[in-house]
Amino acid sequence: MQTTFSLGTIDWTIILIYFVFVLGIGWALKRYMKDSSAFLEAGRSLPAWVTGLAFISANLGAIEMIGMAASGAKYGMMTVHFYWIGAIPAMIFLAIFMMPFYYGSKARSVPEYLKLRFDEKTRGFNAFAFAIMTVFSSGISMYALALLAQVIMPLEIDWNILGMHIGEFDFYLFVSAAIVLVYMVLGGLTSAIYNEVLQFFLIVIGFAPLVFIGLQDIGGWEGLKANLPENMMHSWKFAGSPDANPLGVTWFGVLMGLGFVLSFGYWTTNFLVVQRAMAAGSMSAARKTPLIGAFPKMFLPLLVVIPGMIALALTNVGSLELPMKEGTMVTDFDKVIPMLLLRYMPVGVLGLGITALMASFMSGMAGNVSAFNTVFTFDIYQSYIKPNKSDKHYLKVGRWTTVVGVLVSILTAYVARSFNNVMDFLQLIFAFVNAPLFAAFLLGMFWKRTTGHAAFWGLIGGTISAAVHHGFTLPAGASAGVKGGFFGLVNTYPSEMAQNFWTAIYAFSTALILTFMITLLTKKLKTDDELKGLVYSLTPKVKDDSKYWYQKPQVMAIIIGAIAIVLSIIFW
């Protein structure tokens, strides 16, 4: 089967027009970048619908687009748990309960909030871990883009520049990095956010025809049902026992592991997404950011999960052949989206679909670079390297950090290319560091007694317990190594997902218990006055200034919750 596209002039024109607009936005924003706040915090001035769409778009990068389609093909409808039980409750919680502290405290980043609430070492730990994680994530996005681009847009590049061999992979890597670099240096966080909004609309409009035609081809929902096993067509029905469903997890694992620990940990403490809400123009807009994002988020499975299911159904009917992973007999589900684009899209919309994919990868890169900038400049440079300099100085540092961030990302993209296992291993370590973070926030925000020592050692302890759990368990069929089991084997899980969920549950519980106990043993160093605006009981309730009742965050939250429940029942 043909595995490359033949792009027409029109397809290339569409891609070029997108690049022109992306760079144009950066150029138009340049004159507004007068201080470090404008560059690194978007001047805290954006409307809620812009930050709301950027909030979910920042997460809609390579891993989400490619990974969720692959999960759709592997786990079927159970993948929707990542949305309706995963993201939605966490986004509501962030909006209603946590945003008042993030936005109201005037902290410029998540690590800075940790410094205000706890102490210097907690901030330092989080800032360094986060900074390293973001450049690696950005590198993975770039790697995925270059890999995809060389497959779908073969240019037959074989240059020799100063003794260095430049192939297609290198060409696409440098071009995309250069574009992101230019628009980020020009417009900073605002550039990143504006391009995320642009990307959101491109993905919706570019992928809708793909899903529409794909569904028609398989015979609609009924056809999908007829050609997939029954346990792939339900989200909850087979969650009673881990052996009955493709995810290999029970309802408890889904609720606690994914719904509570992993999702709350990601959506409420990851600065990459929280930064979007903090860039909003007012407290009310900041609280509405995750809520406005939640509306489209609920319907994203239609665009990213269903294509995976369509591809598997087509394979079952025998009308599509998915490629194998290089050198193995394992189906490579990561190629689902490009395969479907190739199958259904004629010249024209094909260019649109590819543009949407590239936009998603590039803004995934830019999102990470923008978060890295802010954390590096404020939490590492200003705190540990050169404090008390002029604002102009920090603006300059922010700009140069962008350059460094992109360069390091290019490096990590090559690391990802040469040592696949190294990247898996790094992502694993980040998962260990992130899992207990939500415990520190939960106790810190709602229990004023929680001390800095307790939070710090809770984080360390939680991270270690995650590593220990992972080291003693393995998903079925895997051998000891990155997948786990490096300390020996105590338990085997039916799937990698199940193992991840339980690692998160152990890490969170350990961090929660440790933080609680150490708090009781240590002295509270911060006075109630210092904790004002940072802890629930010491902060006056925010009054919402929305004009209409349906614009109030609480009302929006109830409507979103109700829709998510109805969707879960329909696809039970």
Add this chain to the structure above:
Amino acid sequence: MGLDIKIPIGLMFTILGLILTILGIVTAGDTEMYEQALGYNINLFSGIIMLVFGCFMLFTSQLFKKKKTEE
């Protein structure tokens, strides 16, 4: 920020919408080209939707609001 994001979004989708609509009209009836899309003239459909969306964004942007207040 001084730049209204609706302007670049509106402009881009209007331009891309126009391109796809024209392509759709020119290639209408080309059954071979649209065979892979199950016979749907997908360029025309997508083009019109993008055109409508692009124009909507432009008309609700600062570009038109400013003019109104000046009048």
